[in-house]
Amino acid sequence: xxxxxxxxxxxxxxxxxxxxxxxxxxxxxxxxxxxxxxxxxxxxxxxxxxxxxxxxxxxxxxxxxxxxxxxxxxxxxxxxxxxxxxxxxxxxxxxxxxxxxxxxxxxxxxxxxxxxxxxxxxxxxxxxxxxxxxxxxxxxxxxxxxxxxxxxxxxxxxxxxxxxxxxxxxxxxxxxxxxxxxxxxxxxxxxxxxxxxxxxxxxxxxxxxxxxxxxxxxxxxxxxxxxxxxxxxxxxxxxxxxxxxxxxxxxxxxxxxxxxxxxxxxxxxxxxxxxxxxxxxxxxxxxxxxxxxxxxxxxxxxxxxxxxxxxxxxxxxxxxxxxxxxxxxxxxxxxxxxxxxxxxxxxxxxxxxxxxxxxxxxxxxxxxxxxxxxxxxxxxxxxxxxxxxxxxxxxxxxxxxxxxxxxxxxxxxxxxxxxxxxxxxxxxxxxxxxxxxxxxxxxxxxxxxxxxxxxxxxxxxxxxxxxxxxxxxxxxxxxxxxxxxxxxxxxxxxxxxxxxxxxxxxxxxxxxxxxxxxxxxxxxxxxxxxxxxxxxxxxxxxxxxxxxxxxxxxxxxxxxxxxxxxxxxxxxxxxxxxxxxxxxxxxxxxxxxxxxxxxxxxxxxxxxxxxxxxxxxxxxxxxxxxxxxxxx
Numbered sequence: 001x002x003x004x005x006x007x008x009x010x011x012x013x014x015x016x017x018x019x020x021x022x023x024x025x026x027x028x029x030x031x032x033x034x035x036x037x038x039x040x041x042x043x044x045x046x047x048x049x050x051x052x053x054x055x056x057x058x059x060x061x062x063x064x065x066x067x068x069x070x071x072x073x074x075x076x077x078x079x080x081x082x083x084x085x086x087x088x089x090x091x092x093x094x095x096x097x098x099x100x101x102x103x104x105x106x107x108x109x110x111x112x113x114x115x116x117x118x119x120x121x122x123x124x125x126x127x128x129x130x131x132x133x134x135x136x137x138x139x140x141x142x143x144x145x146x147x148x149x150x151x152x153x154x155x156x157x158x159x160x161x162x163x164x165x166x167x168x169x170x171x172x173x174x175x176x177x178x179x180x181x182x183x184x185x186x187x188x189x190x191x192x193x194x195x196x197x198x199x200x201x202x203x204x205x206x207x208x209x210x211x212x213x214x215x216x217x218x219x220x221x222x223x224x225x226x227x228x229x230x231x232x233x234x235x236x237x238x239x240x241x242x243x244x245x246x247x248x249x250x251x252x253x254x255x256x257x258x259x260x261x262x263x264x265x266x267x268x269x270x271x272x273x274x275x276x277x278x279x280x281x282x283x284x285x286x287x288x289x290x291x292x293x294x295x296x297x298x299x300x301x302x303x304x305x306x307x308x309x310x311x312x313x314x315x316x317x318x319x320x321x322x323x324x325x326x327x328x329x330x331x332x333x334x335x336x337x338x339x340x341x342x343x344x345x346x347x348x349x350x351x352x353x354x355x356x357x358x359x360x361x362x363x364x365x366x367x368x369x370x371x372x373x374x375x376x377x378x379x380x381x382x383x384x385x386x387x388x389x390x391x392x393x394x395x396x397x398x399x400x401x402x403x404x405x406x407x408x409x410x411x412x413x414x415x416x417x418x419x420x421x422x423x424x425x426x427x428x429x430x431x432x433x434x435x436x437x438x439x440x441x442x443x444x445x446x447x448x449x450x451x452x453x454x455x456x457x458x459x460x461x462x463x464x465x466x467x468x469x470x471x472x473x474x475x476x477x478x479x480x481x482x483x484x485x486x487x488x489x490x491x492x493x494x495x496x497x498x499x500x501x502x503x504x505x506x507x508x509x510x511x512x513x514x515x516x517x518x519x520x521x522x523x524x525x526x527x528x529x530x531x532x533x534x535x536x537x538x539x540x541x542x543x544x545x546x547x548x549x550x551x552x553x554x555x556x557x558x559x560x561x562x563x564x565x566x567x568x569x570x571x572x573x574x575x576x577x578x579x580x581x582x583x584x585x586x587x588x589x590x591x592x593x594x595x596x597x598x599x600x601x602x603x604x605x606x607x608x609x610x611x612x613x614x615x616x617x618x619x620x621x622x623x624x625x626x627x628x629x630x631x632x
Contacts, residue, residue: 050086219255410454462498
């Protein structure tokens, strides 16, 4: 179906809840909507075969697609839960069916009157309820009300409930502090400690990112059974720890790296969380790692709300942190910036220079220059001048080493960045002569590729600093300042170009143009999304890398996902994780994280029970020869 014709049908619908991504309306009668739209819906229903009891419909705006939604309790429940969604693309015929019935935290509806046609007898009751909820302040933070558990938690905290479609206050709201007047539950924090036989996810992050070095000390604050400590000791690290339940007499000692792993989420007292955070940070010589459970990980055990979390049947407490909530707590308690490494995992550096270099390193691509050189056929010297050839061969080991540093930097290294700079100067008769000799020997094309790649890395880094509340120009590391001088002349010019890049990443037209020029990954032109394997992230043009990193500001490392999906027109990013993606022919989808770039609203969907498999996974990973060698 022609997209513009389809949009014209949507514009003629006289009722429904209109959102940027589509129009939502209760199951229409033929007399409620234009005949063209009615015929389109009828054909789509015949092809998609949704749940026969579907009662809500979404007409997508950004694509020719319709989703049939089933809310079994629509009439009885003030905020009914979604049971099933069936989406059909009207052009490709592709169908996606999602069952929410077994999920403990399904999406729910609000403002039900907005879905109904004018004159529907239910409108007055539903509208009156919405007005009550607005007056009670339930809609102040729309990002926290779309899922059932969060909504019930909010109602419990405010002491609110429902009688039919009326909001009432039969309960005493849970206070922020019990003040000693109410009986406090006996929380058994030690029961949250579990025995693992592998490194925890946060500690794996330390090792994978090179944040814990072999010659450094490691201290686990709140170590539980000490499984991370034992594993690190077996790997040759100097690791110790303390825990109030399992190692209460162990000394709290300073260490280069301190881990506060899944501690803050089991403490029910907000002030005690701050105290533990500050105490752990006081012991950290170089970096503090903080991790918590995150919103979306709730399950059937988390139904009894208490304060800002849940009490379980085993008398443990769990708080699930929303995206950005942990970062805010760290920054307020420690008065320093938190760097997000992953969902619910943050690093806090003592040295701001190290923090900035770490941030810059995340947008700096890993490039195999030897492979590119071989591909460009520069493995043999094209220099005809015998004297230059002899000079190079006489100092080959030195010049090869200097050339690798030049390629890695994309520029000539400054004093202090290469410890054999004086030797190079003597061997070539000056740095400029050395550079000319190496370019003549290895090829100008490879040198230009290197300069382009590293200048783009600097722009991506500077573009992302716009999301940093505490970023100061004076805190830019010396190495990055040298990059800026070499590639752009001055900081103002570089920042101007980086802002242009950031604005372009927010322009659907520019994003679509960038995606159209790629010959790798999978572009679905009907749905208008581009999906690729995480290993191809570094090969994207700068505008798309910025797009992905904008979405991952609160997610952390997008390379933790297996597949990354750019929603070209809707300003969203989806990160997909599969069960053993690398080894399984048809891996099973485990989690789907959807991020709205404009609002930074993050939704995490658990698909582990759906057994949704990925077919032909190789098409998301394949690259043409020039791209696989990192050619910019």
